[in-house]
Amino acid sequence: MRPVQAPFPLTRHRRTRASSAIRALVQENDLGVGDLIWPVFVCDGTGVEEPVSSMPGVVRRSVDRVTEAAREAADLGIPAICLFPYTDPALKTASCEEAWNPENLSNRATRAIKSATPGIAVMSDVALDPYNADGHDGFVVGGEIVNDETVAALVKQALSQAEAGVDIIGPSDMMDGRIGAIRDALEDRGYKNTMILSYAAKYASAFYGPFRDAVGASGALKGDKKSYQMNPANSDEALRLVERDLREGADMVMVKPGLPYLDICRRVKDTFGAPTFAYQVSGEYAMIQAAAQNGWIDGDRAMVESLMCFKRAGCDGILTYFAPTVARALA
Numbered sequence: 009m010r011p012v013q014a015p016f017p018l019t020r021h022r023r024t025r026a027s028s029a030i031r032a033l034v035q036e037n038d039l040g041v042g043d044l045i046w047p048v049f050v051c052d053g054t055g056v057e058e059p060v061s062s063m064p065g066v067v068r069r070s071v072d073r074v075t076e077a078a079r080e081a082a083d084l085g086i087p088a089i090c091l092f093p094y095t096d097p098a099l100k101t102a103s104c105e106e107a108w109n110p111e112n113l114s115n116r117a118t119r120a121i122k123s124a125t126p127g128i129a130v131m132s133d134v135a136l137d138p139y140n141a142d143g144h145d146g147f148v149v150g151g152e153i154v155n156d157e158t159v160a161a162l163v164k165q166a167l168s169q170a171e172a173g174v175d176i177i178g179p180s181d182m183m184d185g186r187i188g189a190i191r192d193a194l195e196d197r198g199y200k201n202t203m204i205l206s207y208a209a210k211y212a213s214a215f216y217g218p219f220r221d222a223v224g225a226s227g228a229l230k231g232d233k234k235s236y237q238m239n240p241a242n243s244d245e246a247l248r249l250v251e252r253d254l255r256e257g258a259d260m261v262m263v264k265p266g267l268p269y270l271d272i273c274r275r276v277k278d279t280f281g282a283p284t285f286a287y288q289v290s291g292e293y294a295m296i297q298a299a300a301q302n303g304w305i306d307g308d309r310a311m312v313e314s315l316m317c318f319k320r321a322g323c324d325g326i327l328t329y330f331a332p333t334v335a336r337a338l339a
């Protein structure tokens with residue numbers, strides 16, 4: 009593209025900014041409720057909604073409450089909800105078998121939502137960290153996060169989620185080869201339409217802190233995730249990972265975190281043109297909420313602006329804890 013413009017004063021850029029009607033006419037990108045995936049935290053019990061202290065406005069919900077919340081989200085027009093379980097510490101082991109238990113929290117919530125509100129798409133998280141005594145996304149053997157053994161477990165986890173009725177499998181673990189292994193297993197078992205949204209370019213980020221509180225993984229995590237999540241200094245590597253995951257059968261790809269990585273979103277979209285998502289992660293949400301609570305920024309405006317910026321950067325949609333709030337604001 010090669011924009012052409014006459015010299016000033018033949019061109020006055022402020023002409024097309026002069027009124028809200030004209031600004032609307034020339035606006036390049038739009039944010040709509042159809043762009044949103046809502047991540048929610050699921051916990052045990054009945055009638056439970058417990059606040060996550062580092063994420064003001066976010067709660068952990070028991071299965072009955074998450075089912076209600078999904079119905080409300082569908083009524084608001086939100087197309088998808090993404091489940092993250094808060095697992096009882098007593099169920100966290102080194103072998104992580106709770107991850108593929110058909111009756112685990114995530115699978116129970118999936119079935120409850122799909123039977124009450126079949127129209128909303130359910131996305132699930134594939135990674136061992138909610139179930140791992142070490143808090144890592146993969147098995148830890150002799151201090152090493154082992155890849156291939158982990159992939160075999162992730163396949164079992166993904167199949168249990170598909171069996172529960174998940175529409176979109178979201179591998180967030182960053183092991184090598186997991187997309188192909190999960191895709192093959194889904195095909196073998198007849199889950200031909202189960203989608204994979206790969207967390208393809210997921211960075212080892214400080215912005216996940218509040219999430220680890222929300223799922224009870226902060227205390228458990230030993231060390232860091234730098235041997236499998238990406239180095240925030242890298243950009244070309246993200247393209248190699250996205251290409252690899254698309255070739256292994258991912259339907260959609262994700263960049264995570266969001267706002268500090270909009271350059272990656274743009275490169276991924278321009279290079280591959282695949283359905284591209286970004287995750288506005290817990291720390292990004294917490295920063296906006298904290299500043300708003302202090303009266304330092306206008307929280308509602310910062311929320312809408314931050315989400316619009318993902319669209320401008322080429323994303324087709326955004327995972328955001330603001331989903332219901334922004335859906336109401338856009339209504």
Ligand SMILES: NCc1[nH]cc(CCC(=O)O)c1CC(=O)O
Nearest residue numbers: 135137180215216219289290291
């Ligand atoms: N598999 C773990 C997972 N899935 C989603 C998030 C982060 C989401 C957020 O911060 O909002 C994480 C955290 C991590 O990698 O430690």
